[in-house]
Amino acid sequence: MSRTTPPRPVDVTAILPQLAPLARPAIRLHPRPGSPSPHDSSVGGPLLWPADEPWPHCNESHNQMDDLYEAYEVYASQDYEWHDGPNPMVPVAQLYVRDIPLLRPPGQADLLQVLWCPFEHEPDNKPPTALFWRSSTEVTGHLAAPPGPFAVEYDGYIPRPCVLAPEPITEYPNPMELSKELQQQLKDWSNWQAAGSAVDSSWAPYPDSFYDSQLSVAPGWKAGGWPPWGLTDPIACSCIACGAKMAPLLTIASKEWDSSNTGWVPYEDQALTSLDDARVANPPKVQVSRGNHLQLYVCPESPDHPHTSLIQ
Known part of the structure; x- marks a missing residue:
């Protein structure tokens, strides 16, 4: 493609x-809809995440009444539960340097992984993000079933898997x-x-x-x-x-x-x-x-x- x-x-x-x-x-x-693997650059696709590395969580509260009011329709139509505590973050993008050569990775890293919490947080009303650089050759076993979020403010914060x-x-x-x-x-x-x-x-x-x-x-x-x-x-x-x-x-x-x-x-x-x-x-x-x-x-x-x- x-x-x-x-x-x-x-x-x-x-x-x-x-x-x-x-x-x-x-x-x-x-990005276009597809079925990316952990070995592909993607948006919303599976990450090449080491099986022995803890999955990142957002530690802010996700059970506020304002959020409940605005997100009611989203929660009513999906299988998320209200959870006041750490919320597993969601894969947003995985970019291999071989595909995106203008990235400037540190050391021997050749892979950038971007995740966010699917909630807008104060004070800027935006989803907090986390960046991870890693060397793909050092991942000998990847996490096959990462945890999904307990709470999602809007379904637009769950990217549809796309190839690039x-x-x-x-x-x-x-x-x-x-x-x-x-x-x-x-x-x-x-x-x-x-x-x-x-x-x-x-x-x-x-x-x-x-x-x-x-x-x-x-x-x-x-x-x-x-x-x-x-x-x-x-x-x-x-x-x-x-x-x-x-x-x-x-x-x-x-x-x-x-x-x-x-x-x-x-x-x-x-x-x-x-x-x-x-x-x-x-x-x-x-x-x-x-x-x-x-x-x-x-x-x-x-x-x-x-x-x-x-x-x-």
């Missing part, structure tokens, strides 16, 4: 050469991360007219939106790249251990595209009947904070320093 993002309508660095030094590599993951089709791309910053001078140039339609017929004239009233939605940050699940700001202005993320500027690691998305950015839809999916249908645009059926994205950041100085996350 493969997925191919169409080339961007124009080479943005030919229009605005100042953007060239800001290019960043990213890898779109393109990693695809390298190049991204440029969200307009809000650019200098005032560059932002003004993005708003100048004459700059885009220089690209000729490649730019649809319907963008003339909103030239900066053309850059934002079609040329800068790819939607959907991805590793690396630039952050997908929009819910908030850009937020500086500094490592609490050393103060270093943290780097984007993984974007966990509530959809791969919507009506505003269908230009990013892979060729292989363009024949689907309704591109904006959530069943098509969100194969893992993940809903982060009612339709937003969760951005994970790590310290470039040390993988032992705590990671952080932001809702966008």
Whole structure:
């Protein structure tokens, strides 16, 4: 299985050469329903988890009345029990470096595993996450039946198992991360007219939106790249251990595209009947904070320093 993002309508660095030094590599993951094994990169699939290593749990309370009110319908339709105590975490993604080579693993590690608690916790109302780096060759026996969660706030926090089709791309910053001078140039339609017929004239009233939605940050699940700001202005993320500027690691998305950015839809999916249908645009059926994205950041100085996350 493969997925191919169409080339961007124009080479943005030919229009605005100042953007060239800001290019960043990213890898779109393109999760699609499947039956991944513990030896595959996946979203929501089984992890290559050592049989003799304790499964991670979230130790916060999961029996609050507000949660009960909001999650009633989910619990009523599933076999979860209320549990005030440690809640087994849920596999979100497993990424092998052979598939996602821009990952920067520590030491001899070649595998990143991401889990979360399927509950939004205060103060940021987002699911707490846990990252594990490991060497796959050192796992001699994996856990065949990991524990499932006792409590789930929303079914959108239980990813549907998906195989991946990693695809390298190049991204440029969200307009809000650019200098005032560059932002003004993005708003100048004459700059885009220089690209000729490649730019649809319907963008003339909103030239900066053309850059934002079609040329800068790819939607959907991805590793690396630039952050997908929009819910908030850009937020500086500094490592609490050393103060270093943290780097984007993984974007966990509530959809791969919507009506505003269908230009990013892979060729292989363009024949689907309704591109904006959530069943098509969100194969893992993940809903982060009612339709937003969760951005994970790590310290470039040390993988032992705590990671952080932001809702966008």
